[in-house]
Each structure stands twice: as structure tokens, then as C-alpha cells.
Amino acid sequence: xxxxxxxxxxxxxxxxxxxxxxxxxxxxxxxxxxxxxxxxxxxxxxxxxxxxxxxxxxxxxxxxxxxxxxxxxxxxxxxxxxxxxxxxxxxxxxxxxxxxxxxxxxxxxxxxxxxxxxxxxxxxxxxxxxxxxxxxxxxxxxxxxxxxxxxxxxxxxxxxxxxxxxxxxxxxxxxxxxxxxxxxxxxxxxxxxxxxxxxxxxxxxxxxxxxxxxxxxxxxxxxxxxxxxxxxxxxxxxxxxxxxxxxxxxxxxxxxxxxxxxxxxxxxxxxxxxxxxxxxxxxxxxxxxxxxxxxxxxxxxxxxxxxxxxxxxxxxxxxxxxxxxxxxxxxxxxxxxxxxxxxxxxx
Amino acid sequence: xxxxxxxxxxxxxxxxxxxxxxxxxxxxxxxxxxxxxxxxxxxxxxxxxxxxxxxxxxxxxxxxxxxxxxxxxxxxxxxxxxxxxxxxxxxxxxxxxxxxxxxxxxxxxxxxxxxxxxxxxxxxxxxxxxxxxxxxxxxxxxxxxxxxxxxxxxxxxxxxxxxxxxxxxxxxxxxxxxxxxxxxxxxxxxxxxxxxxxxxxxxxxxxxxxxxxxxxxxxxxxxxxxxxxxxxxxxxxxxxxxxxxxxxxxxxxxxxxxxxxxxxxxxxxxxxxxxxxxxxx
Amino acid sequence: xxxxxxxxxxxxxxxxxxxxxxxxxxxxxxxxxxxxxxxxxxxxxxxxxxxxxxxxxxxxxxxxxxxxxxxxxxxxxxxxxxxxxxxxxxxxxxxxxxxxxxxxxxxxxxxxxxxxxxxxxxxxxxxxxxxxxxxxxxxxxxxxxxxxxxxxxxxxxxxxxxxxxxxxxxxxxxxxxxxxxxxxxxxxxxxxxxxxxxxxxxxxxxxxxxxxxxxxxxxxxxxxxxxxxxxxxxxxxxxxxxxxxxxxxxxxxxxxxxxxxxxxxxxxxxxxxxxxxxxxxxxxxxxxxxxxxxxxxxxxxxxxxxxxxxxxxxxxxxxxxxxxxxxxxxxxxxxxxxxxxxxxxxxxxxxxxxxxx
Numbered sequence: 001x002x003x004x005x006x007x008x009x010x011x012x013x014x015x016x017x018x019x020x021x022x023x024x025x026x027x028x029x030x031x032x033x034x035x036x037x038x039x040x041x042x043x044x045x046x047x048x049x050x051x052x053x054x055x056x057x058x059x060x061x062x063x064x065x066x067x068x069x070x071x072x073x074x075x076x077x078x079x080x081x082x083x084x085x086x087x088x089x090x091x092x093x094x095x096x097x098x099x100x101x102x103x104x105x106x107x108x109x110x111x112x113x114x115x116x117x118x119x120x121x122x123x124x125x126x127x128x129x130x131x132x133x134x135x136x137x138x139x140x141x142x143x144x145x146x147x148x149x150x151x152x153x154x155x156x157x158x159x160x161x162x163x164x165x166x167x168x169x170x171x172x173x174x175x176x177x178x179x180x181x182x183x184x185x186x187x188x189x190x191x192x193x194x195x196x197x198x199x200x201x202x203x204x205x206x207x208x209x210x211x212x213x214x215x216x217x218x219x220x221x222x223x224x225x226x227x228x229x230x231x232x233x234x235x236x237x238x239x240x241x242x243x244x245x246x247x248x249x250x251x252x253x254x255x256x257x258x259x260x261x262x263x264x265x266x267x268x269x270x271x272x273x274x275x276x277x278x279x280x281x282x283x284x285x286x287x288x289x290x291x292x293x294x295x296x297x298x299x300x301x302x303x304x305x306x307x308x309x310x311x312x313x314x315x316x317x318x319x320x321x322x323x324x325x326x327x328x329x330x331x332x333x334x335x336x337x338x339x340x341x342x343x344x345x346x347x
Numbered sequence: 348x349x350x351x352x353x354x355x356x357x358x359x360x361x362x363x364x365x366x367x368x369x370x371x372x373x374x375x376x377x378x379x380x381x382x383x384x385x386x387x388x389x390x391x392x393x394x395x396x397x398x399x400x401x402x403x404x405x406x407x408x409x410x411x412x413x414x415x416x417x418x419x420x421x422x423x424x425x426x427x428x429x430x431x432x433x434x435x436x437x438x439x440x441x442x443x444x445x446x447x448x449x450x451x452x453x454x455x456x457x458x459x460x461x462x463x464x465x466x467x468x469x470x471x472x473x474x475x476x477x478x479x480x481x482x483x484x485x486x487x488x489x490x491x492x493x494x495x496x497x498x499x500x501x502x503x504x505x506x507x508x509x510x511x512x513x514x515x516x517x518x519x520x521x522x523x524x525x526x527x528x529x530x531x532x533x534x535x536x537x538x539x540x541x542x543x544x545x546x547x548x549x550x551x552x553x554x555x556x557x558x559x560x561x562x563x564x565x566x567x568x569x570x571x572x573x574x575x576x577x578x579x580x581x582x583x584x585x586x587x588x589x590x591x592x593x594x595x596x597x598x599x600x601x602x603x604x605x606x607x608x609x610x611x612x613x614x615x616x617x618x619x620x621x622x623x624x625x626x627x628x
Numbered sequence: 629x630x631x632x633x634x635x636x637x638x639x640x641x642x643x644x645x646x647x648x649x650x651x652x653x654x655x656x657x658x659x660x661x662x663x664x665x666x667x668x669x670x671x672x673x674x675x676x677x678x679x680x681x682x683x684x685x686x687x688x689x690x691x692x693x694x695x696x697x698x699x700x701x702x703x704x705x706x707x708x709x710x711x712x713x714x715x716x717x718x719x720x721x722x723x724x725x726x727x728x729x730x731x732x733x734x735x736x737x738x739x740x741x742x743x744x745x746x747x748x749x750x751x752x753x754x755x756x757x758x759x760x761x762x763x764x765x766x767x768x769x770x771x772x773x774x775x776x777x778x779x780x781x782x783x784x785x786x787x788x789x790x791x792x793x794x795x796x797x798x799x800x801x802x803x804x805x806x807x808x809x810x811x812x813x814x815x816x817x818x819x820x821x822x823x824x825x826x827x828x829x830x831x832x833x834x835x836x837x838x839x840x841x842x843x844x845x846x847x848x849x850x851x852x853x854x855x856x857x858x859x860x861x862x863x864x865x866x867x868x869x870x871x872x873x874x875x876x877x878x879x880x881x882x883x884x885x886x887x888x889x890x891x892x893x894x895x896x897x898x899x900x901x902x903x904x905x906x907x908x909x910x911x912x913x914x915x916x917x918x919x920x921x922x923x924x925x926x927x928x929x930x931x932x933x934x935x936x937x938x939x940x941x942x943x944x945x946x947x948x949x950x951x952x953x954x955x956x957x958x959x960x961x962x963x964x965x966x967x968x969x970x971x972x973x974x975x976x977x978x979x980x981x982x983x984x985x
Contacts, residue, residue, distance in 0.1 A: 171974050
């Protein structure tokens with residue numbers, strides 16, 4: 001079996017053919033994102049009209065109940081969605097470029113499970129650690145999982161193939177999840193604290209937690225932007241990149257740190273949400289081609305839009321109850337994964 | 348009338364028509380080689396006449412019976428096929444592999460008759476793999492492995508054996524070893540052998556009957572010494588060549604002309620330095 | 629002709645008048661060893677627990693020859709009503725999963741295929757969870773049927789989606805199985821989120837794979853499926869061997885490949901579904917048992933199937949014992965234990981096969 005990781009995309013078809021359109025396209029994306037955010041804020045147990053939303057944001061009135069709801073419940077939630085979406089999408093884009101594997105995604109590669117395990121473990125061992133430490137434990141778990149899966153998936157003669165990486169990720173997930181479940185089964189209290197979180201959800205995320213995690217993710221996003229040109233080179237293949245004089249080990253190291261900051265931070269904030277990092281980069285490359293200087297910012301914007309819309313969907317689909325957004329993403333993402341497995345993986 | 352022939356045969360993959368309306372007759376008791384450039388449909392044709400690929404039209408007849416109407420095991424007793432680059436499960440020994448060739452002769456109740464045992468041993472001996480019988484197939488060299496697979500096909504005890512590029516992925520020495528074995532089977536056991544071959548010179552040397560295919564059509568067929576001409580090679584393979592008698596077997600030997608190094612001669616290098624090419628006198 | 633080599637037979641041949649069979653010489657020896665091992669584990673497993681019974685008395689209670697013992701009534705209750713059914717069930721579940729895994733690996737020609745990995749058990753558990761949470765109070769015999777329908781539909785979907793250009797490749801089967809597993813997992817999560825909390829708690833334990841609190845009804849429910857499908861699997865051993873040589877070679881040998889593959893898939897799915905229905909999702913047994921069995925008796929299925937089934941059964945009895953002992957007085961579901969043992973083993977396998985992928 002030689003399911004060779006093929007170059008992810010040939011620069012043949014893309015929607016924004018001319019470079020001059022790239023910047024306006026990004027601006028339109030950001031405007032679209034803002035509209036989605038406003039839409040998301042208006043929806044909820046009680047719908048609030050856009051005028052009130054605008055007032056709550058820019059002319060906050062402490063006595064207004066609606067303004068209070070917006071400031072303390074809905075705004076943190078949509079901000080969490082934006083951060084998580086951007087982080088997952090960019091981490092997916094970088095992983096796909098780095099491993100030349102079209103199926104790379106923090107959920108599939110076991111990074112989410114690793115982070116989840118570390119957080120559950122922390123809650124179990126430390127009792128009730130402050131929310132601010134969730135992110136820290138998330139990073140440790142994500143980091144260890146990422147390194148393990150990559151090491152396992154790149155063993156052997158063929159280097160990293162989609163099948164090897166995917167299997168390594170799935171197995172590591174199964175292994176780590178077994179321990180997570182063991183802890184949760186043995187400890188009702190931890191299970192209770194963490195049940196909705198393990199399904200991947202934006203519900204009930206409060207401002208302090210969002211603000212605790214945001215810096216890490218912003219550093220990750222900024223760092224990704226900085227190394228995006230190097231990612232473009234390395235996505236042509238290790239040997240080509242070396243031939244072009246790149247210090248590939250160094251680039252891989254930095255990129256891995258960015259992935260861990262992004263994916264670990266996202267999991268700490270929202271629990272494991274799969275498939276965002278899988279879908280968005282493919283769509284983005286379809287729009288802007290393979291230049292990661294553009295893939296990274298577009299992924300961030302589109303990822304944020306996707307998660308925001310998915311969260312809206314999760315809230316309105318079975319009103320008045322709501323689905324975890326992670327479940328919504330599985331419904332959208334798995335068909336996409338199947339499509340990729342059918343058409344993008346040779347043999 | 349020959350045993351195996353095809354009438355008005357049309358073969359196609361999903362949306363690509365490979366062979367259309369072909370008439371084909373495989374001579375009995377001879378070695379037939381199918382040759383042609385890549386993608387000409389020679390492997391497809393082999394799959395078509397061995398029931399691996401269902402024809403879009405026409406039919407393949409074995410002793411005047413449509414092979415698609417015969418019970419599968421009945422066909423397998425008369426016609427064996429060795430696909431290209433077969434892979435055995437890890438750890439399967441040669442003996443076990445060859446015994447599997449008896450599958451069409453077995454039933455729920457008769458799973459290992461004395462005859463199965465006898466023919467399996469015979470097949471191991473003929474192909475000279477008895478000494479490896481208890482070794483896993485995946486530990487053998489390329490040539491030994493291919494002989495083991497041929498032994499499996501032989502244990503099937505069919506009169507006709509079809510082989511798809513039996514020499515690919517083999518070193519030159521092993522290629523000759525395998526072709527010699529097939530020749531032996533033909534001469535000593537009277538097997539009808541049909542094989543797809545990549546190398547035109549090997550085909551000329553080992554085949555009694557050559558079928559040259561190009562673009563899904565039979566371009567020429569017959570005894571190699573009569574069929575293989577400079578014209579045919581140009582038509583079928585699109586290359587200019589000279590044909591000289593093979594110094595060993597006196598069969599046609601195709602020497603491509605090409606462009607490079609025409610009329611030049613390389614001297615062996617001395618002191619590690621490359622010798623200058625000199626003009627041919 | 630070449631020099632004669634002595635061909636020493638590694639097979640036992642049995643040939644009464646109109647029958648003939650062969651079996652690898654290693655098989656009976658190994659089967660006996662595994663059975664002995666299973667019996668010892670079984671006795672220790674029964675003797676271990678809150679109410680300790682010495683192994684000696686366990687054996688006597690099973691054989692029903694210690695009626696004069698003062699604690700006889702207690703022994704009989706604990707052994708026959710509480711512990712024996714659970715352990716017998718563990719054995720049956722292990723055997724069913726191992727057989728299912730062996731078949732699936734044979735069909736896909738991939739040593740890494742496992743009902744748990746490729747989504748079939750996801751379909752079975754979704755169907756069963758739906759029944760547990762939404763229908764409630766159904767007789768246990770219904771669950772295997774529901775699980776079978778769920779698993780069958782999933783298998784069909786995987787097969788259909790992996791089908792392209794007239795064939796389905798093992799790589800696509802595995803990747804698509806993984807994707808479907810995540811969708812089914814998502815639907816199951818939804819079921820659990822909105823079910824009654826008591827049902828959910830139960831379903832949660834059940835989902836992680838457990839034989840806790842099972843009784844003879846469960847044994848009967850699974851047993852009646854195994855009585856049909858295990859012999860069916862053994863009868864198709866030769867076809868499975870032929871399939872292992874590749875589709876083209878198998879067709880050349882006169883095997884009706886797609887038909888046989890479908891039939892074998894059906895048996896494999898039925899066994900996995902029945903096991904999931906009574907014990908939840910238990911991963912890796914279907915992967916580890918066939919692999920170790922293959923190293924013991926080679927790749928021919930006449931020997932591989934029975935050895936793998938026995939080994940799977942023994943493995944699960946042992947895993948269940950570990951689960952009860954590890955964090956006593958609580959207990960780990962057996963599915964968690966198999967994942968903890970199985971995943972590292974899988975990674976080792978992965979490492980060994982690293983150059984073939």
C-alpha cells in the first residue's frame with residue numbers, strides 16, 4: 001500500500017484568480033463574519049432585535065436586562081466561537097501543509113482527545129482548578145498528543161501517509177479516551193463538571209475564561225501568519241524545501257508550537273470540536289490557492305464564520321434545547337471527510 | 348477448432364472503451380504472448396478472456412461454451428490465471444499457498460483428498476520449490492516467489508494457464524528462470540500458455556505465437572519470426588528499429604534505433620577518467 | 629528433475645470414506661492450552677470478589693459436588709447467579725468479537741481492521757442506545773436484532789461509500805469507517821444528552837463496554853446468535869483463505885468473490901452486533917486476538933478461526949477480572965481495560981507494519 005501523501009492542491013483552479021482580489025475578498029469575509037456575529041447575538045431564549053444589540057455593545061445600559069444578557073452571556077459565547085473557529089481552522093491549515101496530508105485535523109489526529117484528557121485529569125487530581133489553568137493543561141495534553149501522533153504516523157519507509165496519520169490519531173484517541181472515561185466513570189463529580197464540555201460546546205462560556213484563553217490563541221494566529229511563507233515552501237515537500245535552503249527542522253518546530261497553542265487553546269475553551277480544521281483549509285485553498293500567506297488569514301475568518309453559524313444552528317435546530325456545537329460539526333464534517341477520502345486519497 | 352477463442356469481444360471500464368469487436372483465437376498447446384505498448388489493452392484482453400472482466404459485448408468461448416455460463420469452479424478447473432504482482436497473506440507458507448490451487452477441485456466434504464495432496468506435491472516439484480515448501484512466501488526472493496505462485500496455478504491442474512506480466516518486478520536472471528519454467532511446462536506438460544509480456548525480445552524468444560495489439564485492435568498475429576518486422580514495430584510501438592537474428596535462438600531480435608549516440612562508440616574508462624568517444628571507423 | 633526434498637507434512641489429515649479434511653498440527657495443541665488457561669482464569673475470576681470463595685470450592689460448586697459444605701447455599705447463589713453468567717458472557721463476547729475481527733481482516737486483507745475501528749460497532753451501539761433510552765423496558769432478546777440492523781446498515785453504508793471504480797479498497801473502507809463512526813458517535817451523544825438522566829447513566833456505562841450485572845438471559849441472547857454464526861464462519865474458512873490471495877487470484881480459482889465477501893461480511897457484522905447488544909462497545913479484542921492467533925497457527929482460517937475465538941474469549945475473561953480488581957471496590961468496564969491493553973498493542977502492530985502502509 002502506498003497511499004502517498006500527494007501535494008495537497010495543484011494551483012490550477014481557484015476562485016479568486018487574480019491577486020488583486022485577495023485583499024478585498026478578505027475584507028468581505030470579515031464583514032460577513034461581523035454580520036454572522038450580530039445575527040448570533042440576536043438569537044437566544046428570547047430574541048433581541050439588532051438595535052438593542054448595537055446599543056448593548058456601544059451604549060451599554062446597566063439597568064437593561066437585555067443589555068446584561070448580551071454582555072454577560074451572548075457576547076462571550078460568540079467571541080469564544082470566533083476564537084475557537086479561527087484557531088481550529090488555522091491549526092488545521094498548518095497541519096495539512098506540514099504533513100502534506102489532506103485529512104489532517106486536530107480532532108482526527110488525536111490532539112483534541114489529548115487536550116481533553118489532560119484537562120479531565122487536572123480536574124480529577126486537583127479537585128477544582130481555576131478556569132485559567134484549563135488552557136495550560138490543554139496545551140500540555142495537545143502537545144504530547146501531537147508529538148506522539150506525528151512520530152507514529154511518520155514511521156516507516158513511506159513517510160507520513162494519510163492512512164498512517166489517521167490511524168495513529170484514532171488509536172491514540174481511543175487509548176486516551178479510555179482513561180478519560182475511566183476517570184469520569186469513577187468520579188461522578190468530575191463527570192458532572194465536564195460532561196457538556198467533553199461534547200464540545202460553546203454554551204455557558206463566560207468572559208473571564210474567554211479572556212484567559214484568547215492571548216494564547218492570538219499569539220498562535222499571529223505566529224502562524226509570520227511563518228506562513230515557510231509553510232508554503234514546506235508544503236512542496238521536505239526535500240524540495242531543503243533544496244531551496246530552508247531549515248525545515250526549525251520551521252517544523254515553530255509550526256508545531258503554533259498548532260499546539262491554537263488547538264490546545266481551542267479545546268481548553270470549548271472542548272473537543274472536530275472537523276473545523278479539516279473543512280476550512282480545503283475550502284480556502286479552493287478560493288485562494290496554495291499560498292499560505294493568504295491561506296492563514298482566510299482560514300481564520302472562514303473558521304470563525306463556520307463555528308459561529310454552526311453554533312447558531314445548534315441553538316435553533318431543536319429549540320428550546322440546544323445541541324453541542326461539536327455534534328453539529330460532526331454532522332457537517334463527516335460527509336466532507338468521506339468525500340475527501342473518496343476523491344483526494346489515492347487508492 | 349481451438350479451445351479458447353473470443354467472438355466480437357467488446358471490453359470496457361466504466362466509461363472507457365478498451366477493446367471493440369475483437370475476434371481472437373488462442374492456439375492449443377502453444378505459448379502465446381500478447382505484446383503492445385502501455386495502455387494498448389493487452390492486460391484488459393487477458394482479464395476479458397479469463398472472466399476477471401465482464402465483456403460489454405460479444406463472448407469468450409471455451410470449447411464452444413460461453414465462459415460466463417460455466418459454473419465458476421468448472422471454469423477454474425480448465426483455465427488458470429495468475430494476475431500481475433500477486434501478494435500472499437503474511438506468514439503463508441509455500442506449501443499452503445500451492446495447496447490453495449486445489450480450491451476448484453474441493454467441496455464441503457472433500458477438503459483434502461489424496462489427489463489434492465499428490466498434485467500439490469507434484470506442482471511443488473515441477474516448479475522446484477519443494478525445498479522452500481515450509482518457508483513463508485513473503486521471505487522468498489522474487490524469482491522463488493513467482494515460481495511458488497506458478498506452482499499454485501499449476502496445482503489447479505488446468506490445461507490453459509493465463510499470466511499477466513509474469514516477469515515484472517523481477518531481476519533479469521529471475522525473468523529468464525520464470526520464462527524457462529513456463530517453456531518447460533508447455534513442452535513437457537502440454538499446457539497452453541497465454542501471457543502478457545512487456546519485453547518484445549523475450550516474447551519473440553519464448554512465444555510460439557505472438558499477438559501484437561495497438562489501440563485495442565490486433566495489429567498482427569502469428570509466429571514471431573514471420574510477424575515481427577521493422578514495419579510492425581514502428582506501427583505498434585512507434586519506434587524505428589533494426590531486426591537481427593537472436594545469436595542464441597535465431598528468433599527475431601529487435602534493436603531500437605533511437606537518436607542518441609548513433610554511430611558512436613564508448614571505450615572503457617581508464618584510471619577512473621571517462622574516455623573520449625571516438626568516431627566509428 | 630531436481631533432487632528430491634523430503635516434504636514433511638505440517639498437517640493432520642483426516643480421511644474417513646467420503647470425507648477428507650486437513651488441519652495444521654499446531655492447532656489442537658494450542659487450543660488445549662488456551663482452554664486450560666481460560667478455565668484457570670475463569671475459576672480465579674469466580675473466586676475473586678467481595679465474597680471470597682476459594683478456587684477449590686469454586687470448582688466443586690460448578691461441578692455441584694460440595695452439597696455437604698456449610699456455605700453451600702451461599703456458594704451456589706454467588707457462583708451460579710452472579711458470577712458465572714457474567715464470566716461466561718465475557719467469554720462468549722470475546723469469542724464473538726474475535727471471530728468477527730478475524731473475518732473482517734480476512735475480507736479486507738488488512739490486519740488492522742476491527743469491528744470497533746471501522747464503524748460497525750458504532751452503528752450497533754447507536755441502535756441499542758436508541759432502544760435503551762427511547763423505547764425502554766424491552767426484552768433483552770430484542771437488542772441483538774436492533775444492533776444487527778444498525779450494524780448492518782452501517783456496514784452497507786461503508787461498503788457503498790467506499791465503492792468507486794468497480795471496487796472498494798481497504799484504505800477507503802477504513803477511512804470511511806472512521807468518518808461514519810464519528811457521525812454515529814455524534815448522534816449517540818445527542819441521544820444521551822436528551823434522554824432521562826437515569827437511562828443515560830446506564831447507557832453511558834453500557835457504551836463503554838461492560839458485562840457488569842449480566843445474567844443468564846444475556847448469555848442466551850448472545851448464545852443463540854453464536855450457535856448459528858460461529859459454525860457458519862468455520863464452514864467458510866476455505867473460501868476466506870482463497871479470498872486472502874487477492875480478488876483476481878480468487879476469481880481465477882473459481883471463487884465467486886463478491887458473493888462470498890458479502891456473506892462473510894454478514895456473518896462478521898451479525899457476530900459483532902450481537903456482542904455489542906449484550907455488552908456494549910468493546911474494542912481491540914477483534915484486533916488483538918486474531919493477530920496473536922495468526923502468529924500461533926499461521927494464516928489459514930481452518931485453524932485461525934477457532935484459535936482466535938478461544939483466545940478472544942480468554943482475553944476478555946482476563947480483562948474483566950483485571951477491571952474488577954484494578955480499582956476495587958469500584959470496577960472498570962471491561963471495554964476500558966481492553967482499550968488500555970489493546971491500543972498499545974495496536975501501536976506495536978502499526979510499528980511492525982510501518983513499511984507496508
